[in-house]
Amino acid sequence: MSGSLETLAAIEIPDVMAAACPSRRILNHVTSRWGVLILVALSRGKMRFSALRRHIGGVSERMLAQTLQTLEADGFVIRKSHNVVPPHVDYSLSPLGHEAAEKVADLVFWIEENLTRIPGALPEETTPVSAKTG
Amino acid sequence: MSGSLETLAAIEIPDVMAAACPSRRILNHVTSRWGVLILVALSRGKMRFSALRRHIGGVSERMLAQTLQTLEADGFVIRKSHNVVPPHVDYSLSPLGHEAAEKVADLVFWIEENLTRIPGALPEETTPVSAKTG
DNA sequence: TTGACCAACTTACGAATAGTAAGTACTTAC
DNA sequence: GTAAGTACTTACTATTCGTAAGTTGGTCAA
Numbered sequence: 099m100s101g102s103l104e105t106l107a108a109i110e111i112p113d114v115m116a117a118a119c120p121s122r123r124i125l126n127h128v129t130s131r132w133g134v135l136i137l138v139a140l141s142r143g144k145m146r147f148s149a150l151r152r153h154i155g156g157v158s159e160r161m162l163a164q165t166l167q168t169l170e171a172d173g174f175v176i177r178k179s180h181n182v183v184p185p186h187v188d189y190s191l192s193p194l195g196h197e198a199a200e201k202v203a204d205l206v207f208w209i210e211e212n213l214t215r216i217p218g219a220l221p222e223e224t225t226p227v228s229a230k231t232g
Numbered sequence: 233m234s235g236s237l238e239t240l241a242a243i244e245i246p247d248v249m250a251a252a253c254p255s256r257r258i259l260n261h262v263t264s265r266w267g268v269l270i271l272v273a274l275s276r277g278k279m280r281f282s283a284l285r286r287h288i289g290g291v292s293e294r295m296l297a298q299t300l301q302t303l304e305a306d307g308f309v310i311r312k313s314h315n316v317v318p319p320h321v322d323y324s325l326s327p328l329g330h331e332a333a334e335k336v337a338d339l340v341f342w343i344e345e346n347l348t349r350i351p352g353a354l355p356e357e358t359t360p361v362s363a364k365t366g
Numbered sequence: 367t368t369g370a371c372c373a374a375c376t377t378a379c380g381a382a383t384a385g386t387a388a389g390t391a392c393t394t395a396c
Numbered sequence: 397g398t399a400a401g402t403a404c405t406t407a408c409t410a411t412t413c414g415t416a417a418g419t420t421g422g423t424c425a426a
Contacts, residue, residue, distance in 0.1 A: 112344040117290030120353040121343050129263035147403055156251030158385060172352030183392050184402040194349060201339040208335050209255050210246040215328060218306030219254040281374055292414055297375055317422040318373040
């Protein structure tokens with residue numbers, strides 16, 4: 099076998115802590131503000147653009163379209179356009195997308211279920227602290 | 233029992249899909265660009281500010297300090313300052329922080345392990361697509 | 367005894383990103 | 397004939413982020 103240790107050593111192991119690692123880019127897409135919610139929403143099945151817009155509170159059409167395109171380019175989301183008028187476009191998760199969505203959903207559900215245990219989740223009563231990142 | 237169904241119905245169940253739900257804010261903190269990496273970094277034990285800065289590639293002091301403050305305010309991170317000169321400050325995870333970090337780390341590790349399966353992880357060779365969100 | 371230095375921040379400001387609102391194309395309904 | 401629905405795109409503005417420099421207060425070398 100010519101697949102020696104030297105050859106194997108040339109294969110870079112992904113490390114998110116490295117700024118230039120592609121995994122960093124993927125992580126940012128998946129954990130982006132709307133990316134997380136899109137993955138969770140689509141984990142139950144396909145949805146139309148307007149349905150996603152209604153389902154995900156607070157998302158703008160611009161951000162929804164942009165984030166869907168990013169996730170599609172990454173290979174997590176599948177876009178299927180039926181050529182009819184008015185337009186009908188279905189979005190769904192690829193097998194890869196389902197795997198990622200599962201991890202993301204685990205986090206989301208943990209937050210929902212444990213919200214009362216999280217001090218920062220209280221509606222910041224009289225705390226004069228400058229609450230960053232919104 | 234006076235704890236009737238009406239009373240129970242008044243308790244709001246957290247839903248990230250609702251824009252105003254506090255869970256949304258927590259989710260944004262935990263999945264923020266540097267929040268994710270801080271949680272993963274601290275999941276192995278306490279670290280000093282400068283050690284975190286070196287460990288997390290690409291993070292600026294400004295963003296590190298800001299994100300640490302947000303996670304501390306949420307109750308995920310514990311800041312312990314030893315009053316010495318030069319300053320010595322240790323950051324660690326609270327029990328709650330460890331739970332959250334576990335979920336986040338699951339996602340991060342999945343991305344690292346499956347990176348080669350993710351089409352969008354390729355260094356975008358000659359694709360003329362406008363790659364958003366960096 | 368000035369001065370450099372360290373760690374952990376903080377502040378100022380230009381750059382990038384996100385959000386708001388309006389525009390587009392096409393057809394059905396009133 | 398105009399209002400509405402669908403899936404976007406474009407223009408503009410607000411917010412956030414990143415870079416670089418400043419701050420604090422003791423230690424240590426010159």
